Amino acid sequence: MKRWIVTWMIFWTAFVFARAEDAVHFKTVDIFVDAGGKPLAAYQLEFQAKSGKVKIVGIEGGEDAAFKEPPYYDAKAMQQERVVIAAFSTEEATKLPKEKTRVASIHVQVTGEQEPDYALALAVAADSTGKKIGAEATFVERKEQ
Amino acid sequence: MPDQDENVNEPQPGSRLGRALGGLRKEAVFIPSAVDESVLRQAGSRLAQIRAQRSRRQRAQWMAVAAGIVLAAVVAQTVLHRSGGKQFEREDLNHDARVDILDAFQLAREIKNGTAHAKTGDFNGDGRVDAADVEILARRAVSLEKGGPS
Numbered sequence: 001m002k003r004w005i006v007t008w009m010i011f012w013t014a015f016v017f018a019r020a021e022d023a024v025h026f027k028t029v030d031i032f033v034d035a036g037g038k039p040l041a042a043y044q045l046e047f048q049a050k051s052g053k054v055k056i057v058g059i060e061g062g063e064d065a066a067f068k069e070p071p072y073y074d075a076k077a078m079q080q081e082r083v084v085i086a087a088f089s090t091e092e093a094t095k096l097p098k099e100k101t102r103v104a105s106i107h108v109q110v111t112g113e114q115e116p117d118y119a120l121a122l123a124v125a126a127d128s129t130g131k132k133i134g135a136e137a138t139f140v141e142r143k144e145q
Numbered sequence: 146m147p148d149q150d151e152n153v154n155e156p157q158p159g160s161r162l163g164r165a166l167g168g169l170r171k172e173a174v175f176i177p178s179a180v181d182e183s184v185l186r187q188a189g190s191r192l193a194q195i196r197a198q199r200s201r202r203q204r205a206q207w208m209a210v211a212a213g214i215v216l217a218a219v220v221a222q223t224v225l226h227r228s229g230g231k232q233f234e235r236e237d238l239n240h241d242a243r244v245d246i247l248d249a250f251q252l253a254r255e256i257k258n259g260t261a262h263a264k265t266g267d268f269n270g271d272g273r274v275d276a277a278d279v280e281i282l283a284r285r286a287v288s289l290e291k292g293g294p295s
Contacts, residue, residue: 044246044286072246072283076290084287086246090257123245130239130251 024111026057028142029118031085031104035125035135039096040103041066042088042130044123045137047106049081052116056083058107064097071104084123093128105142236282238265249282 033043049056056077061070066089077083085104089096110116118139125135157163238248255261256274266274268281 042246042250072249072287074284074287074289080289082289084289086249086283086287088246088250088253088283090250090253124247126247126250130247130254132247 022111023113024109025144027108027110027116027144029106029108030102030140030142031062031106031120032100032138032140033103033122033125033135034100034138035098035127035133037098038133038135039093039098039127040101040125040133040135041091041093041096041128042086042124042126043103043135043137044084044086044125046082046084046121046123047139048083048119049108050117050119052114053111054081054116055079055109055111056081056106057109059083059085060105060107061087062101062103062105064101064103066091066096067101067103086123088126091128096128100138235265236268236285238282244282244285246283246286249279249286252282253279 029047031045031047033040033045047056056079058078059070059073061068067087069087071085071087073083073085083106085106087103108116118141120137120139122135122137125133127133236244236248238251241247252261252266252274253276255266256276256279261274263272263274266278268278271277
C-alpha cells in the first residue's frame with residue numbers, strides 16, 4: 001500500500017510540474033503616452049518582452065478618439081515578442097489628447113509560470129504641426145479579472 | 146702571346162708616330178677661370194632644370210593618385226546612393242534622416258491641406274497621392290525587417 005502511495009505521489013508531482021510548464025495565460029498590456037500638456041498627434045514606439053515565453057497575439061487602439069483605431073504595426077510581429085507600433089491623427093490640436101492617454105493595448109500569450117518582463121521605448125512623438133515633442137511612454141499590465 | 150697581338154697596333158717607340166707623340170707638349174692645358182665658371186653655371190642651370198622637371202613629374206604623379214582616390218570615392222558614393230540611399234531619402238519627407246511615422250503624418254497633412262505633390266508623395270506609382278501612399282510610408286516605419294525604429 002505504501003509503495004502505491006509513493007508511486008502515485010511521484011506521478012502527481014510530475015503531472016503538476018508538466019502542467020505548470022505548459023500553462024498558457026493571456027495578458028493585456030496597456031500602453032500610455034504622456035505628451036506633457038502638448039497635443040499628441042503622432043507617436044511611434046517599440047514594445048518588447050525581454051524574458052519569459054511571450055508571444056504577441058493582438059493589438060488594439062487606444063481610449064482617445066484620435067487613437068481609437070489600432071495603430072500601424074508589422075503583421076510579422078504576431079507570434080513574436082517584439083513589435084513597433086505607430087499612429088497619427090490629422091485632427092486639430094484641440095481634439096488631440098494633451099495628458100497621459102492610453103494609445104494602444106497589446107495582448108500577449110504567456111506560456112509557463114514565469115512572469116514576463118517588458119520593455120518599452122518611445123521612438124518619436126509629435127504635435128499637430130509635425131513638430132517633435134518630448135513625451136513619456138509607459139505601460140501597465142492589466143490585472144486579470 | 147696575347148700581349149704580342151695587342152702590341153701590334155700600338156705605336157712603337159722608334160716609329161714616326163711614336164716620335165711625334167713623344168714630341169707633344171706635356172704641360173697642362175690652361176683653361177681660363179671665366180670659362181670654368183661659365184661651364185659650372187650652365188651645368189648648374191641644367192641640373193636645376195632637371196630637378197625641377199623631376200619635381201613636376203612627381204607632383205603630377207601624386208596629383209593623379211589623389212584624383213584617382215577622389216574619383217573612386219565619388220563613384221562609390223554614387224553607387225551606394227543609388228542602391229539604397231535614394232529610396233530612403235525619398236521617403237524621408239521631413240528630412241530628419243530617418244523614415245518613421247512622422248513622414249507618413251506629414252504626407253497625410255499635405256493631402257489634407259491639398260499641398261501634396263505627385264513628384265514627392267506618390268509612392269505606389271499610380272499617379273495620385275492618397276491614403277494608399279500614406280499607408281506605404283506608415284508600414285515602412287513600423288517594419289521589423291529594418292531592425293526596429295529607424
